[in-house]
Amino acid sequence: MTRSNPVLVWFREDFRLADNAALSAAVGTGRPVLCVFVLDAATFPGGAARWWLAGALRALDAALRAHGGALHVLRGAAGHLIPELARGSRAVAVHWNRRYDPAGRGVDAALKVALRQIGVAGHSFAGALLHEPWTIRTRGGAPFQMFTPFWRAACAFGGPRPPLPAPADLSFAQLPETFEESRVAPAGFGLLPATPDWAAGLREEWEPGEAAAQECLTRFLAEDLAAYGRERDTPAAEGTSRLSPYLRFGHVTPAQIWQAVADSGQEATKFLTELGWREFAWSLLFQHEDLARRNLRGVFDGLPWRTDPEGLRAWQTGRTGYPLVDAGMRQLWRTGWMHNRVRMVVASFLVKHLLIDWRHGEAWFADTLVDHDPASNPMNWQWSAGTGVDAAPFFRIMNPVTQSEKFDPGGDYIRRWVPELAAVPANLIHAPWVAGAGALGAHGVVLGRDYPAPIVDHRQARARALAVWTALRNG
Ligand SMILES: Cc1cc2nc3c(=O)[nH]c(=O)nc-3n(C[C@H](O)[C@H](O)[C@H](O)COP(=O)(O)OP(=O)(O)OC[C@H]3O[C@@H](n4cnc5c(N)ncnc54)[C@H](O)[C@@H]3O)c2cc1C
Incomplete structure (x- = not known):
């Protein structure tokens, strides 16, 4: 292995350069990075989220191009394609940020085994949540079933780790030619609705991407956070942050939001509690893989x-x-x-x-x-x-x-x-x-x-x- 052997960074639901632990650690090795996303039918989102995904891919590709690189979007089964690409590109390691949904966890666990078999290191990192879903537990070590004690314990656990800055000196590896045929055409990545095109309202309303997420956060802190407790239940007021799709696609992390709220010096207990509900949801899904199928009671x-x-x-x-x-x-x-x-x-x-x-x-x-x-x-x-x-x-x-x-x-x-x-x-x-x-x-x-x-x-x-x-x- 020479210093030119890359680290493969596998993007999934973490469409950002800042506070991206997998990317920062890859860049920190001093090696070139090979940035990929795999369109895998096994983890395909619903129709509206597919529209967003196309925008997220475009925005991340543009951000990487501004640094002289690119996001390579490939189609296939990630469990096979990632090890093949690791081998084909002579990568020393594959980095990714963890997912916690059952389908994502299944793919990731199998991938770790497959990478070990070919002698490539697989490193996963935290980032989508304030705390990993297995960390906030009762004194007896059991997962919480009720939100209030969960959030009390989460707050007592301490604030999240400080968010990472975007890496400055990125160098990139080329996609090996043999993978060109798996590459997906960038025009919409086959994700946009055509007949009929029902996405006009989505286009008017949203701008996917890390920069748009930061704008949304900045505007919310400046204009709406102070009145959040009063206005959040008034649908006509639009007094909530509208950060949910940005969080969903990892354009922004809850740690970044937490930090920005602290830096703003404003009282934000109610707003941060809502982020707590998101944490609680992931803690529940982690315990109950069939949360979307089975009545918990x-x-x-x-x-x-x-x-x-x-x-x-x-x-x-x-x-x-x-x-x-x-x-x-x-x-x-x-x-x-x-x-x-x-x-x-x-x-x-x-x-x-x-x-x-x-x-x-x-x-x-x-x-x-x-x-x-x-x-x-x-x-x-x-x-x-x-x-x-x-x-x-x-x-x-x-x-x-x-x-x-x-x-x-x-x-x-x-x-x-x-x-x-x-x-x-x-x-x-x-x-x-x-x-x-x-x-x-x-x-x-x-x-x-x-x-x-x-x-x-x-x-x-x-x-x-x-x-x-x-x-x-x-x-
Ligand atoms: C039936 C139903 C289905 C829902 N489905 C989703 C969903 O698929 N995805 C989703 O992100 N939210 C869902 N929510 C929760 C909530 O409605 C949205 O998170 C919120 O409306 C997003 O707007 P916002 O970003 O302006 O929220 P804000 O009020 O600004 O809150 C900030 C963030 O806190 C989190 N949050 C707020 N409320 C909740 C909550 N009740 N549960 C979990 N997290 C919360 C979100 O990440 C949100 O972006 C659902 C709520 C209901 C009642």
Whole structure:
């Protein structure tokens, strides 16, 4: 081996140069780096996240090119391709930042074995979380099941390690010619929707990449953090950070956010607690690989979910007749993101008003969210459904009308996403069916023609859910 033998840096969900432990350690060896990403069908994300992935690949390639290198995007099974590339490029080591989802962990464990067999060192690094998911434990050494003691213990554990700067002196190895045929064409990497192109709203709303993530963080700290505790539940205010897709794709790390918050000198307990929920979700997924498939509270296995394709479709397309629910579902479809308060309302509506299995909602979110996260999504669905370990009780049924009156009192969020109700005043917009045909007609709306009548009656749906719950509890 000579000093020109490279270190292969395998990027996955860590699309950044700063605070990238795998990259920094590779550069620190003084050897050239060979930067690769493998498009592997085994770990493919949902539709909206695929759109984001294309942007993330483009942005990282551009950042590496600015240093004289490139990101080589290859198609194949990572478990085979990475060892082959390590051998073909005569790499001394392969570096990557750890993933903690079951599919990712499976690939990584097999890869370590395969690399050992060919005599190449495999080094994995931390970076996606404040603390590795196995570190925060009870005094007895067990994983936590409840958020509050988990977060208390995490905070007592100390702040995260200080974030690393982006490496300055990068030198790059070439991709061996024999791998050219595995290379994916950079125009969209085959990830963008074509017929139809449903991504216009995503393009308008988002800019993937590390630089955009830093801009988003800086703007949030300067403009919104001070009022976060007050505004975070108001969907029309856009008072949350919108960092979730940047965290999901590792354009920014929670350690960088933690540090930036500390540097800003602002009080941020509530905001940092939300990062804590993300940590808790990963701790749960680490314990329960089937978090997206199995009710954590087994008693719910006996719940008689309804089969209701029409109801599911009305929910997915934002045509339930409940304006706040419909606004949220349309925001999701158009932009790949939905405000947290509204996520809770739409999830409760699907599970309790329609009695549709939470796993259908989880799957729809997995396909349509740009921030879809394999830990946060199922944990929050199980929270909403009451099936999780630390969850809202099933009998607490959110009323979509009172939630709307409380959190969107002026109706501005609804008007933005449900334009057919744009002329309806605040006193009628939360429950338009109550207004009567005359009052609504005066604002140009006929129920059933311009906007749907409610697909279920709130009182009846609530009573039905409670009856199901009572029967389940009584065995
Ligand atoms: C049914 C349902 C499904 C969800 N699915 C996802 C998902 O797939 N991916 C995802 O990142 N979040 C998910 N969330 C959590 C939350 O809605 C989003 O993290 C939040 O809306 C993102 O917006 P933000 O970045 O402006 O959040 P902020 O309020 O600015 O919070 C900062 C960060 O904290 C984390 N965070 C905030 N709330 C939560 C939470 N409840 N659980 C876990 N982490 C949280 C996120 O990383 C977020 O970016 C879901 C919530 C519900 C109710």
